[in-house]
Amino acid sequence: MLPLLLQLPPAPLIPPELRPLTKELQRQGFQLRWEQPPKAGAYGLFESGSRTVWVHPVTFELGIGRQTLIHEAVHAAQSCPQGKLTPLGVPAPLTPLIEHEISAILWSSYHVKDRRLEQEAFSLQGQPDGANQLVKLLRQRCKPLAPIAPSSKPGAKNQAPRAQAKE
Numbered sequence: 619m620l621p622l623l624l625q626l627p628p629a630p631l632i633p634p635e636l637r638p639l640t641k642e643l644q645r646q647g648f649q650l651r652w653e654q655p656p657k658a659g660a661y662g663l664f665e666s667g668s669r670t671v672w673v674h675p676v677t678f679e680l681g682i683g684r685q686t687l688i689h690e691a692v693h694a695a696q697s698c699p700q701g702k703l704t705p706l707g708v709p710a711p712l713t714p715l716i717e718h719e720i721s722a723i724l725w726s727s728y729h730v731k732d733r734r735l736e737q738e739a740f741s742l743q744g745q746p747d748g749a750n751q752l753v754k755l756l757r758q759r760c761k762p763l764a765p766i767a768p769s770s771k772p773g774a775k776n777q778a779p780r781a782q783a784k785e
């Protein structure tokens with residue numbers, strides 16, 4: 619049984635076209651929090667350790683909720699499969715606008731410190747079908763959380779494949 623998580627603040631009115639993305643994130647074991655991220659001045663944040671995506675509810679009032687959610691969801695997808703952020707490998711042209719945004723973010727010192735990762739996030743957030751692309755990418759890269767396998771008994775040797783004989 620899942621513990622009740624009903625103490626979370628209510629989600630803002632998410633545009634219907636974003637619901638497949640929020641559902642996919644949750645299916646892949648990411649937590650979505652519609653709250654002020656725990657970093658001053660940030661509208662959105664992804665924390666790989668806790669697999670949590672924050673989107674400030676005010677972003678939907680400001681009209682940047684979609685971009686903010688997609689941006690952070692890109693970072694979530696980048697964190698699959700192993701937690702360390704790696705590029706998705708999607709085309710992410712560097713336009714002057716994106717370049718400017720990335721510079722601002724790198725300068726602000728709170729965000730992901732990798733130009734390529736940011737480039738993908740800004741590129742997808744700016745595409746009309748960015749949310750749908752991301753649903754597919756999440757399915758490709760992430761696996762739904764499986765129950766944690768019982769760790770092998772202390773002292774048990776790893777079942778390493780038999781080493782090939784060397785000549």
Ligand SMILES: [Zn+2]
Nearest residue numbers: 729730736739
């Ligand atoms: Zn970012």
